[in-house]
Amino acid sequence: xxxxxxxxxxxxxxxxxxxxxxxxxxxxxxxxxxxxxxxxxxxxxxxxxxxxxxxxxxxxxxxxxxxxxxxxxxxxxxxxxxxxxxxxxxxxxxxxxxxxxxxxxxxxxxxxxxxxxxxxxxxxxxxxxxxxxxxxxxxxxxxxxxxxxxxxxxxxxxxxxxxxxxxxxxxxxxxxxxxxxxxxxxxxxxxxxxxxxxxxxxxxxxxxxxxxxxxxxxxxxxxxxxxxxxxxxxxxxxxxxxxxxxxxxxxxxxxxxxxxxxxxxxxxxxxxxxxxxxxxxxxxxxxxxxxxxxxxxxxxxxxxxxxxxxxxxxxxxxxxxxxxxxxxxxxxxxxxxxxxxxxxxxxxxxxxxxxxxxxxxxxxxxxxxxxxxxxxxxxxxxxxxxxxxxxxxxxxxxxxxxxxxxxxxxxxxxxxxxxxxxxxxxxxxxxxxxxxxxxxxxxxxxxxxxxxxxxxxxxxxxxxxxxxxxxxxxxxxxxxxxxxxxxxxxxxxxxxxxxxxxxxxxxxxxxxxxxxxxxxxxxxxxxxxxxxxxxxxxxxxxxxxxxxxxxxxxxxxxxxxxxxxxxxxxxxxxxxxxxxxxxxxxxxxxxxxxxxxxxxxxxxxxxxxxxxxxxxxxxxxxxxxxxxxxxxxxxxxxxxxxxxxxxxxxxxxxxxxxxxxxxxxxxxxxxxxxxxxxxxxxxxxxxxxxxxxxxxxxxxxxxxxxxxxxxxxxxxxxxxxxxxxxxxxxxxxxxxxxxxxxxxxxxxxxxxxxxxxxxxxxxxxx
Ligand code: K7E
Ligand code: CUA
Numbered sequence: 018x019x020x021x022x023x024x025x026x027x028x029x030x031x032x033x034x035x036x037x038x039x040x041x042x043x044x045x046x047x048x049x050x051x052x053x054x055x056x057x058x059x060x061x062x063x064x065x066x067x068x069x070x071x072x073x074x075x076x077x078x079x080x081x082x083x084x085x086x087x088x089x090x091x092x093x094x095x096x097x098x099x100x101x102x103x104x105x106x107x108x109x110x111x112x113x114x115x116x117x118x119x120x121x122x123x124x125x126x127x128x129x130x131x132x133x134x135x136x137x138x139x140x141x142x143x144x145x146x147x148x149x150x151x152x153x154x155x156x157x158x159x160x161x162x163x164x165x166x167x168x169x170x171x172x173x174x175x176x177x178x179x180x181x182x183x184x185x186x187x188x189x190x191x192x193x194x195x196x197x198x199x200x201x202x203x204x205x206x207x208x209x210x211x212x213x214x215x216x217x218x219x220x221x222x223x224x225x226x227x228x229x230x231x232x233x234x235x236x237x238x239x240x241x242x243x244x245x246x247x248x249x250x251x252x253x254x255x256x257x258x259x260x261x262x263x264x265x266x267x268x269x270x271x272x273x274x275x276x277x278x279x280x281x282x283x284x285x286x287x288x289x290x291x292x293x294x295x296x297x298x299x300x301x302x303x304x305x306x307x308x309x310x311x312x313x314x315x316x317x318x319x320x321x322x323x324x325x326x327x328x329x330x331x332x333x334x335x336x337x338x339x340x341x342x343x344x345x346x347x348x349x350x351x352x353x354x355x356x357x358x359x360x361x362x363x364x365x366x367x368x369x370x371x372x373x374x375x376x377x378x379x380x381x382x383x384x385x386x387x388x389x390x391x392x393x394x395x396x397x398x399x400x401x402x403x404x405x406x407x408x409x410x411x412x413x414x415x416x417x418x419x420x421x422x423x424x425x426x427x428x429x430x431x432x433x434x435x436x437x438x439x440x441x442x443x444x445x446x447x448x449x450x451x452x453x454x455x456x457x458x459x460x461x462x463x464x465x466x467x468x469x470x471x472x473x474x475x476x477x478x479x480x481x482x483x484x485x486x487x488x489x490x491x492x493x494x495x496x497x498x499x500x501x502x503x504x505x506x507x508x509x510x511x512x513x514x515x516x517x518x519x520x521x522x523x524x525x526x527x528x529x530x531x532x533x534x535x536x537x538x539x540x541x542x543x544x545x546x547x548x549x550x551x552x553x554x555x556x557x558x559x560x561x562x563x564x565x566x567x568x569x570x571x572x573x574x575x576x577x578x579x580x581x582x583x584x585x586x587x588x589x590x591x592x593x594x595x596x597x598x599x600x601x602x603x604x605x606x607x608x609x610x611x612x613x614x615x616x617x618x619x620x621x622x623x624x625x626x627x628x629x630x631x632x633x634x635x636x637x638x639x640x641x642x643x644x645x646x647x648x649x650x651x652x653x654x655x656x657x658x659x660x661x662x663x664x665x666x667x668x669x670x671x672x673x674x675x676x677x678x679x680x681x682x683x684x685x686x687x688x689x690x691x692x693x694x695x696x697x698x699x700x701x702x703x704x705x706x707x708x709x710x711x712x713x714x715x716x717x718x719x720x721x722x723x724x725x726x727x728x729x730x731x732x733x734x735x736x737x738x739x740x741x742x743x744x745x746x747x748x749x750x751x752x753x754x755x756x757x758x759x760x761x762x763x764x765x766x767x768x769x770x771x772x773x774x775x776x777x778x779x780x781x782x783x
Contacts, residue, residue, distance in 0.1 A: 107139025128181025151470030266360030539624030609644025
């Protein structure tokens with residue numbers, strides 16, 4: 018017993034000598050020595066200095082990257098390139114309990130149940146942050162799934178997926194998710210033409226019956242949800258629509274979607290036909306779709322739509338006739354349509370052309386107004402003359418793809434796929450300014466807030482398709498490679514290679530960290546997937562279990578370091594429903610909950626209520642436990658699910674569980690507790706002797722410590738009550754629980770003390 022108290026005192030002592038220990042170590046090598054030993058140049062050191070982020074310092078920008086086929090979103094910081102989180106979106110993610118608790122499974126299943134099948138992966142391509150006046154506002158994140166056309170809504174208050182909407186008319190998508198300047202709509206354009214609504218039509222009727230489409234999903238910002246009933250689509254010709262962007266400023270109210278395979282070619286290698294790749298690139302131009310979505314919105318309101326699979330669709334002939342849809346030729350098999358920050362231009366690059374084309378919105382409007390069309394396509398859509406709408410065409414390199422913008426006026430960066438380069442250029446003057454080689458075969462690229470009305474410049478990330486020789490080999494499947502580039506000067510400088518172990522990430526978006534205001538806890542008893550109070554949340558002391566024939570329903574809680582209840586009894590074949598509420602208020606005090614040999618794994622962040630429903634299909638003894646190392650007694654955060662066989666008769670055999678204790682044990686425990694209180698008092702003495710109230714982090718820790726001390730007090734009272742009744746067993750056990758709360762108090766107190774010492778707390782006059 019005494020030993021534990023001594024340990025605590027030793028712990029306290031290490032805190033105060035820690036600073037000395039650090040300064041005495043590592044004196045031997047100089048910076049030059051390290052550079053020599055590791056073969057680093059001065060340029061390397063400069064790059065390191067520009068990215069290295071010391072302990073405790075935060076990144077200037079956060080990035081939300083597509084996780085590709087992993088169906089997740091990857092969150093990392095810039096300039097450190099440290100990964101902070103994977104957000105489960107279209108795929109179950111066990112650590113976050115995503116797809117394992119009933120609440121999140123509902124979100125996932127709403128999006129993953131497709132015509133009776135369950136699709137548990139997503140090919141995520143383009144994330145997009147909600148915008149206000151064309152600038153990212155940090156409230157919501159959207160991302161599309163190309164394979165099973167869907168859009169997910171992630172709330173950036175807690176970085177959790179809240180909603181997945183399936184597109185009922187498309188069979189694949191690509192041109193999403195991108196938001197209108199005030200996030201009224203999230204756009205999603207189809208990729209591979211197919212009959213709208215998903216019916217079967219022979220491929221020979223491709224031109225007549227196969228179609229593309231673009232969907233405008235109505236977003237309700239107050240509710241934080243997409244409203245399918247207020248959303249609409251526009252039917253498009255069966256060209257392979259590709260990427261989309263919304264206009265802003267002067268072009269607000271319009272959207273732009275490029276396309277490839279305007280040839281409408283259908284391959285069939287096995288039938289002796291040349292492949293898709295030959296037929297889809299045979300002609301010199303494809304079409305940029307120019308859409309007046311505000312006008313489309315009016316026509317939808319006026320009832321000019323037909324309904325396909327529950328979706329309001331503006332028919333192609335109506336869109337063509339009513340001035341909603343126009344086409345402009347674009348050279349050759351383009352990829353990417355990116356509106357400039359001022360909304361005056363749209364840049365499209367041809368994968369098989371060395372040029373980027375800068376379209377002028379003003380010229381496009383003039384041509385439309387004057388009715389100056391070079392003709393119509395087969396579906397009656399007016400075609401605007403390329404020459405009449407172009408501002409500049411600039412030769413950038415082999416295989417230009419995507420474009421992002423700088424904080425400096427007229428400066429753009431375009432990814433050059435075949436050359437594996439980034440080209441920096443001036444789209445106003447049509448001049449190339451700089452080129453930087455990357456490794457290898459860059460796809461998208463991303464500048465800080467580089468697709469908004471006010472890009473931040475500073476850094477650029479190259480999202481490369483191949484990693485080849487950049488990292489230590491880890492087998493035939495290579496990591497992805499995001500390369501960080503400094504764009505603050507005239508010349509671009511490569512700073513850092515980050516391997517990403519999830520892929521393939523197509524696009525990423527960034528935001529100034531200070532624009533994000535995520536919460537650190539939920540109001541107690543919250544269903545985080547609906548943002549509402551859970552009907553299953555309980556407070557401390559009102560935990561209970563409802564048992565009915567065939568069903569056991571537990572309303573429990575978790576808090577350092579126990580789960581209530583600790584024993585759950587059921588019969589073989591019962592349905593078991595466990596609702597748990599995390600009673601913690603303290604930051605980062607997440608508990609987990611897993612049941613032996615069952616597919617149950619929950620994550621309970623402070624305040625959250627989650628539920629698990631499963632079948633106890635086999636009799637046995639199943640330990641359950643907390644999966645997060647939450648406290649010193651985390652391993653003891655455990656319990657038993659006891660599943661009795663059918664027709665089980667209680668055994669008459671005598672049994673015993675645990676040890677028994679005497680008065681001497683109790684007295685020794687109490688004596689040790691009193692000494693521990695002395696240690697706690699000294700920590701409290703230090704904290705209250707400094708200006709801890711000026712440190713919000715310390716204040717939060719002190720609040721938590723005060724909570725724990727309150728629990729210690731009530732355990733102490735219980736032990737004293739049992740002592741009065743000379744029930745030494747229970748008296749000793751409650752005295753031990755009293756000690757456990759003291760340990761938690763001391764642990765938190767020491768954390769506060771360290772924080773205060775490291776952040777320069779000052780003595781105050783009492
Ligand atoms: Cu891979 Cu935007 Cu889907 Cu280009 S996309 S690279
Ligand atoms: Cu709670 Cu470990």
